[in-house]
Amino acid sequence: MTGGKKHGAVRPFTATTPPPVFSLLYLFLLVLSNTIVTINAQSKSPRKVSFTPADNFLIDCGGPKSTQLTDGRTFRSDPQSTSFLYTTEDIKLSSGINTSSISPIYLNARVFSDKSTYGFSISQPGCHWxxxxFYPFTNPRYNLSTxxxxxxxxxxxxxxxxxxxxSSIPVVKEYLITFNKERASLIFTPNKGSFAFINAIELVSAPDxxxxxxxxNVQPAGQFSGISNYALEVSYRVNVGGPNIKPEEDTLGREWKPDIEFMExxxxxxxxxxxxxxxxxxxxxxxxPLTAPVVVYSTAEKMADSNTVDQNFNITWQMTASHAYSYLIRLHFCDIVSKGLNELYFNVYLNGLMGASSLDLSSLTSGLSTAYYKDFVINATTIINDTISIQVGPATGSDSGTPNAILNGxxxxxxxxxxxxxxxxxxVDGSYHGDYATKSTVTKIMSAIGLALGVVALILLGMMLCRWRRRPAGWEKKNSFSSWLLPLHVSQSSFLSSCSKGSYRHRFGSHKSKSGYSSFFASGTLGVGRIFTFAELQHATHNFDEKDVIGVGGFGKVYLGELEDGTKLAVKRGNPSSEQGIHEFQTEIQMLSKLRxxxxxxxxxxxxxxxxxxxxxxxxxxGPLRDHLYGSTGLPPLSWKQRLEVCIGAARGLHYLHTGAAQGIIHRDVKTTNILLDDSLIAKVADFGLSKAAPSLEQTHVSTAVKGSFGYLDPEYFRRQQLTEKSDVYSFGVVLFEVLCARPAINPALPREQVNLAEWAMQWHRKGQLEKIIDPHLVGTISPASLKKYVEATEKCLAEYGVDRPSMGDVLWNLEYALQLQEASMGQPNDDPSDNSARHILPESPLVPIQEQRGLATIDEDSTPEVTAMPLIEGR
Structure with missing residues (x-):
């Protein structure tokens, strides 16, 4: 490494080879590198700005000569010398490949077979990009993807x-590093038996x-100082509400992606x-204009105008992140929606925590349409499920008129x-820092305790297996479920033990299944009942005939099947290409293998x-409850008594989920299409693909990314990303109004005030005129006392805050009470809505619910499920 300190010299050398001597070519490059380069990559952008970086190294690695891009920037080839041949080699993209859509800097690469270094002379210390x-093309000598x-x-x-x-497209890794010395290095170290490569390098001064x-700082709230002491890697750069901005359209060579892929x-x-x-x-x-291109500030996302959106909801963007790091988050704002000053007040949340309260852009910028940004740091402890969530929503209690919130970038x-x-x-020196994920001492202690408990559990499991092997003759026949039934507990059966003669090992032991499911089954922890052959299910579904499709979801399709003995089945066939479907499949097995x-x-x-x-x-x-309300014109309307019985059945199922399993389970997708009816109109809850284990006794909630169906989502869960059983209660409250009014939870085709069913129904309820919007088929058939009790329960379910909502057990009690009031008002149980005889109104007096509570938290072992139901799941 030689050369003038202020000349920006660059050349690679190996760790074992002395720096090469100067050559005429090298001296020429030194002079060339000292030339001032002005970046003006926005020749096609609405507003042209320029920036002259003090250091501007643009290298086309492995290229034979300088390469000029369409934005005017020139990437120089790195110097060549025979002293590099032992550790470096220049390669080209194989001929015959269409390169019209690939930048010229990706047509060549430099390959390193040993540790090698690029050295740079820094003329002005400070922050550098x-x-x-990287573009892993295949060359006759190297396959860069390896x-x-x-x-x-x-x-x-x-x-x-x-x-x-x-990767079929180039990969760019972007960093912001502060260099305080006059020299900087990029060191490439191949793994043993492998090699390193690079197609192009940019090292450019960033604006002061x-x-x-x-x-x-978000948590704890306050200021975070010393950002310059950290190196930064750009994970995401998003033009919210606007188009993709290519590097050549940004003065500083940055790419800004549209926000649609990140928006929830x-x-x-x-x-x-x-x-x-x-x-x-x-x-x-x-x-x-160097902070962000003008296009970023001239576009935005704001809250939707229609009542499709609850005014307490936030606009949410989610991105994958690592819980092992803290993150610097920059949000760009520009009030392009207000007509006057001080009309827009909104909150900013990061991972459910308040970042900025009642942000008033016009006060901060002294005007409208003025660019502004705000930086935040979120530490690793706030990142749950490797997800960063950014939300903007209306500030509560503001007098600014219509609630609104915006984000520009x-x-x-x-x-x-x-x-x-x-x-x-x-x-860099190879030392291991095990605390890099910022684990606390408490976390380490808990991990040790967990390990100890795991060892104890294994010992107990071994003892149980020994006892199982010594079970008396006839035990299995006496105590086991039929092969048609699902085992109650995972420990009683496993997938591997169900596969006879090592068929699993034969099929999946030596390679990974294309579908990606084999590793999941290989865990041997799932009880899945009867093992069907593929031929059996092909025959049952007429070779998966499209005419037999009865449901479609992210997982794939559901087919109606029929066995030779006439037993009807619902056959859910997974789609191997759907990552969401695979995850939901796994969750559904894990949940249903524990429930009955x-x-x-x-x-x-x-x-x-x-x-x-x-x-x-x-x-x-x-089929689903929805079809009996408004989804299918060929089905007769359910009477009020039938609807109450269906709601009670669904409430019993949810109550069991929350309290009856070993650990409570939150369904997370309660809606009328996930409540199915058998041939006797018995309601059963289906679709556990989004379900989550409930918080333990020591916890108040489960922190998780927001999932569910719009219109049924708990606004508090949406806002805070904190899931509880009360989130299911809110969704069930929407279902109750859907049952009463016989219309969808969300219907954008209706007038604005009617789009959201929960809001619309509550408005009429506050006026005392709810009877005006109930299903016309029910008019004149509902006891006022029954309706009053039903609506009281529904109103409590839809409380804004979870702590104010009843438990599912309380909801169940009230629904059973409403049913008793209805039956009593009719004189006797009567399912005929046209029969007005013996109908009268009873005074409200305490009645004992029909269903005794003690039976709800136990497993219904005595009732063998009739093989007659379909888990219809709507695509999300």
Whole structure:
């Protein structure tokens, strides 16, 4: 490494080879690198700005000559020398491949077979961008997708054991690193037996003040200082509400992606935009066109105008993140929706925590359409399920008129950990920092306790197995369920033990199933009842005839099947290409293998042949509750008494989920399409693909990403991402209004005030005129006392805060009370809605519920499920 300190010299050398001597070519490059380069990548953007970086290294690695891009930037080839041949080699993309859609910098690569270094002379210390470009093409000598290697600077690990497998598009890793010395290095270290490669490198000075050193800390609330002490990796850069911004359209070469792939519940938001020429930047220079392109500030997402959205809901974006790191989050704002000052007040939440309360952009910027941004740090302890959630929502109690909230852009940057790494627990010197995930001492102690408990559990399991082996003759016949029934507990049966003669090991032992299911089954922890052969199910479903499809979801399709003995089945066939479907399949097996209740759809068995994953359920001949309310014109309307009985059945199933299992279970997707009816109109709850284990006694909630069906979602869960059993109670409250009014929970085709059923019904209830919107088929058939008790229960279910909602057991009690009031008012049970005889109104007096509570939290072992139900699941 030689050369003038201020000349920005760059050349690679090996760790074992002395720096090469100067050559005429090298001297020429030194002079060339000292030329001032002005970046003006926004020649096609609405507003042209320019920036002249002090350091501007653009390298086309392995290229034979300089390469000029369409944005005017020139990538120079890295210097060549025979002293590199032992550890480096330049390769090209194989001929015959269409390269019209690929940037020229990806047509070549430099390969390192040993540890090698690029050295840079830094002319102005400070924050620099490093962008590493990778395109794993295949070359006659190298298949770049097999390379495994690490990259670090002198102080920071950028990539550890990095590889790119079968990527059809280039991969760019982008970093912001502060260099305080006059020299900087990029060190490539191949793993043993492998090699490293790189297609292009950018090392460019960032504008002064681009990253502030002190920002807002979310938890604990306060200020976070010393950002310059951390290396940053750009994880996401999003143009909210706007189009994709390509690197050549941004002065600083940044790419801004649209927000649609990150938005949860897109119906909550609406795109807005204004002419970019209307955007202003503050006079104090705190925000400039270099902070973000003008296009970012001229587009936004705001709250949807229609009542499709509960005014307490927030617009939400979710991104994958690692719980081992803290993150710097920059949010870009520009009030392009208000007509006057101080009209827009909204809150900002990060991972369910308050980031900014009652943000008033017009006060902060002294005007409308003025660019503004705010930085936050969220630490690793706030990241749950490896997810970052960013939400904006209306500030409660503001007098600004119509509630609204906006966001124009966002950037998410990973911060280096205590090892000085952005990719794992190993420091540059190879030392291991096991606390890089910021584990607390309490967490370590709990892990040790958990390990000890696990050992004890294994010992107890061994003792139980010994006792099981010594069971008396005839035990199995006396105590086991029929092969048609699902075992009660996982320990009583496992998938592996059900597969005879090692068929599982034969099929999956030596390779991974294409469907990706085999590893899940291989755990041997699931009780799945009868094992069907693929041929059996092919025959039962007429070779999975499309005419037999009775349901479609993210997992695949549900087919109506019939065995030779006439038994009807619902056959759910997984779609191997659906990652969501695989996850929901796994969750459903895990849940149903532990549950059995008269009001839960029963899992009968499965099939694992031919890389398939097929689950078999009882068939519910009368389909989903929704079809009996408004979904199918060919079905007769249910009477009020029948509707009450269906709601009571569903409530019993949910009450059992919450209290009857070993650990409570939250369904998380309660709706009328997931309440199925058998041939006797017995209601059973179905679809456990989104279910979650309830919080333990020491917890108040489960922190998890928001999932469910719009219109039924608990607004508190949506807002805080804290799931409890009361979230199911809220959803069930929507179901109760749906049953009463016979209309969907959300219907965008209706006038604005009627779109959201829960809000619309509550408005009429507050007026004391709810009877005006009930199902016309029920008019004149409902006892006022029964209706009053039913609506009281529904209103409590829909309370804004979970602590104010009843338990599912309380809801069940009230529904049974409403049924008794209805039957008493009619003189006797009567399912005929047209029969008005003996109908009268009783005074409200305490009655004993029909269903005794003691039976709800026990497993219904005596009732063998009729094999007659269908787990119809709507696609989400």
């Amino acid at each position: 490093i962008r590493l470009h 390379a495994v290697f690490s990259i670090n600077t002198d102080d920071i690990v950028l990539l550890h054991d990095f590889s790119i497998s079968n 003040g681009l990253i502030l050193d002190t920002v807002t 519940f897109a119906a909550t938001a609406q795109n807005v935009s204004i002419d970019h020429r209307s955007i202003k930047y503050p006079d104090d220079g705190s925000v400039t 966002l950037e998410v940057m990973k911060m280096s950990n205590s090892a000085g790494s952005l990719d794992g627990p190993y420091a 209740h008269r009001h839960l759809v029963s899992l009968i068995g499965c099939c694992d042949e031919n890389s398939e994953m097929i689950l078999v359920y009882e068939y519910m001949s009368n």
